[in-house]
Amino acid sequence: MTATAQLAPQLQINPDSAWEKLISRDKTAGFLYAVLTTGVFCRIGCGSRPPRRENVRFFGTAAEASSAGFRPCQRCTPTERDPLDRVREHIERNLDRAVPLAELARISGLSPFTVQRNFKREFSVSPLAYQRALRAARFRAALKEGNSVTDAVYNAGFSSPSRAHEAAQLGMTPARFAQGGKGERIGFATASTPFGWMIVGATDRGLCWLALDGTKAAAETTLREEFPLADLRRDASLSTLIDAALASVHEGSDLSHSLRSAEAPNSQEANLTSIDLRGTxxxxxxxxxxxxxxxxxxxxxxxxxxxxxxxxxxxxxxxxxxxxxxxxxxxxxxxxxxxxxxxxxxxxxxxxxxxxxxxxxxxx
Known part of the structure; x- marks a missing residue:
């Protein structure tokens, strides 16, 4: 194989976006960089001094960088597997039980303190928080697939329904979430706007849905697909939420200010100044x-x-x-x-x- 053929994948890396990832030390980038003045190639997240842009070359693999004459950095060891990847994979394989730091230390060859510090620096959360987030995602997926609440709770690795509900941030009980919002009452309104048909949906806790689509029917379908078994009721008073959304575009107003300006109906005004976001x-x-x-x-x-x-x-x-x-x-x-x-x-x-x-x- 010729050198030209070996380096071909490098041409698929956009230099501008790759440089942005290097500056932000985006460790999920999936490629390496080399520095002409030092002759060394590194991981994107290497803690070495940032290079000058004109001296940087990007490579898809360590083999490509080596073939181009660069040697691996001794600090970030780009030719070796990252110990934090081993930690992450071990957590993902053991969601059904507690994984102590001491165990992660053995897996990675690092001290418990170093595992905790480096993992949080790499993934922005602690190993425990990462495991909880994965459990929550598994729990929500199981509910949507039709599993019973009890099965979903314990299959996701939670010790009780209350812990699952708290971690999963459902915005409603697990039973209602599993039933497509069954028993949840959501009022909605639609209107034509310069940006297409807009639909808003609101619970008694506040605005929970705002979508845009090409027709009124298509807009209403988005709400029904998100909450297929909820009690959906058309509520003309919620048109004030549409006015608030348009005001945020034209004037930069926040939700509560826009609704006060529009003199929202007293029956729901207090709740409509809130946004009922549901997520992790x-x-x-x-x-x-x-x-x-x-x-x-x-x-x-x-x-x-x-x-x-x-x-x-x-x-x-x-x-x-x-x-x-x-x-x-x-x-x-x-x-x-x-x-x-x-x-x-x-x-x-x-x-x-x-x-x-x-x-x-x-x-x-």
Missing amino acids: VFQLRVWNALRQIPRGQTRTYSQLARELGMPNSTRAVARACALNRVSVLVPCHRVVGVSGSLTGYRWGVERKRKLLDAEKERRS
Whole structure:
């Protein structure tokens, strides 16, 4: 095989996005970098001094970097398997029991203190919190697949339904979640807007759904698919939530201010100033951070991860944005790709473009 053939995969790495991942030390990047002035190649998350951009080359594998004449870094040992990967995989294989730090230390060859510190630095959560998050995800998946609440609780590794409910952040009881929101009462309203048909849904705790679609019927379908067995009732008074969403685009108003300005009906005004978000602790942190991005401004996924103090969690942040249930008021449309591209948007990229354009016009 020729040297040219060996290096071919390198050409598939976008230098601009790769540089962004290097600057943010995104350890999920999946490739390596080499420095011309030192002749060394490293993991993206290496703690060595940041290189100058013109001296950097990117490689898909250690073999490619070695073939190009670079030697492995002795600090981050890019040719060896990361001990934290062994820790992570061990946790994932043992969700049904407690995994003490001492056990993780034996797996990794590190001290318990070092495992705890390095794991939290790498994944932004402790080993215990990581295990709990995976259990919660398994629990929610089992409920959606039709498992009984009891089976889902214990198969996910929880000791009791109350612990499962607390960890899974369902926003309702496990039984109601398993039954597609059965017994949950959700009022809704729809209206045509410059960004398509908008539907809002609200529980007695606040706004739980805001979606955009091409037709009124399609918009209403999104709510029925999310809560297939809930008691859905049309409520014209909830149109104030649509007004609030549009005001957030045109004026930058938050939900409570917009509703006060619109003189929302007294019967539900106190509750409608809240947003009933339902997700994991991590997702809730991301969604709250989205609400802090000023109207007319954008962030990249990596910038948002850094602002959250989790520079290595860019992909997880992007995934949380994609699962946002309350568009516009939780403005995931204000997050863009590293190059400024709009990338994907749950409600359609063209709507994302219109939302950003409207915010910029009003801002100027």
